[in-house]
Every structure is written in C-alpha cells, then in structure tokens.
Amino acid sequence: MVDKEVVLIKAKKTSQKDVTLDTKGFFVIELHDDEIRVEYYTNVYRNNQIVSGKLEKVFSGVRADALCDTIAKHVSDIMPEHYMYLGRELIMAQQALENKKEYVQDGC
Numbered sequence: 504m505v506d507k508e509v510v511l512i513k514a515k516k517t518s519q520k521d522v523t524l525d526t527k528g529f530f531v532i533e534l535h536d537d538e539i540r541v542e543y544y545t546n547v548y549r550n551n552q553i554v555s556g557k558l559e560k561v562f563s564g565v566r567a568d569a570l571c572d573t574i575a576k577h578v579s580d581i582m583p584e585h586y587m588y589l590g591r592e593l594i595m596a597q598q599a600l601e602n603k604k605e606y607v608q609d610g611c
Contacts, residue, residue: 517584519610525585526580529556532592532608538563539570539587541597543578565600567593 528545540563544556560577564570570593577588588604592608 508592512533523582523584524553525582527581527585530574530585530589530592532589532606534596534600534606535563538591539567539600540566541570541574541593543574567597571580597608 504603514594528543531544533540533542537603540561542558543560543562544555545559547555547557555588562574562577563571564573571586571590574589596606598604
C-alpha cells in the first residue's frame with residue numbers, strides 16, 4: 504500500500520473583492536447593555552439584487568462560544584465561510600466586552 508502525500512496549504516486571507524456574499528442573509532453584531540447582541544436578517548431581493556434585509560432573529564449573550572452554538576442551531580443553511588466569519592467577529596466582540604472597549608463589526 505502506498506501512502507498518499509498530505510498537502511500543506513498555507514493560510515491566506517480572502518481579499519474583500521473576492522468575498523462571496525451569502526444568498527441567505529447577514530448578521531449585525533453590536534455590544535448592547537453589557538452583552539453581545541446579534542441580529543440575523545434574511546436578504547430582501549429586488550430585480551435579483553440584495554436591496555435590504557428582514558430581521559428574523561435576535562441573539563444575546565456574553566460568550567462567543569455560546570453564541571456560535573446557539574446561532575448554528577437556529578440559523579441553518581448559511582455558507583460555511585459565513586459561520587467562520589461570524590465566529591471571528593464574536594470572539595472580537597467578546598474581547599471588547601471583557602476589556603470594556605468599543606467594538607465595531609468588520610466587513611467580510
């Protein structure tokens with residue numbers, strides 16, 4: 504039996520211009536009353552283009568891991584890259600909350 508060589512892939516951040524928007528919806532993350540607040544919007548289309556969003560769910564908590572687990576259970580069928588982006592943002596929001604600093608959600 505011949506072992507297959509494992510490929511090492513170097514990490515590289517996707518540039519803003521190469522990001523594919525999720526066709527299902529988007530999240531807005533803010534710090535509010537000593538908690539992290541996450542609003543989930545489904546996309547509203549006009550002429551096959553996203554023009555706005557419809558608020559569907561609001562999540563709140565203080566820990567990124569708990570918010571990630573809860574959101575994954577209640578918001579299905581979004582792109583895997585979207586879940587990973589959300590996780591990164593929630594970690595930054597948690598750090599800002601813990602350190603009493605301002606948090607501004609980053610773009611994709």
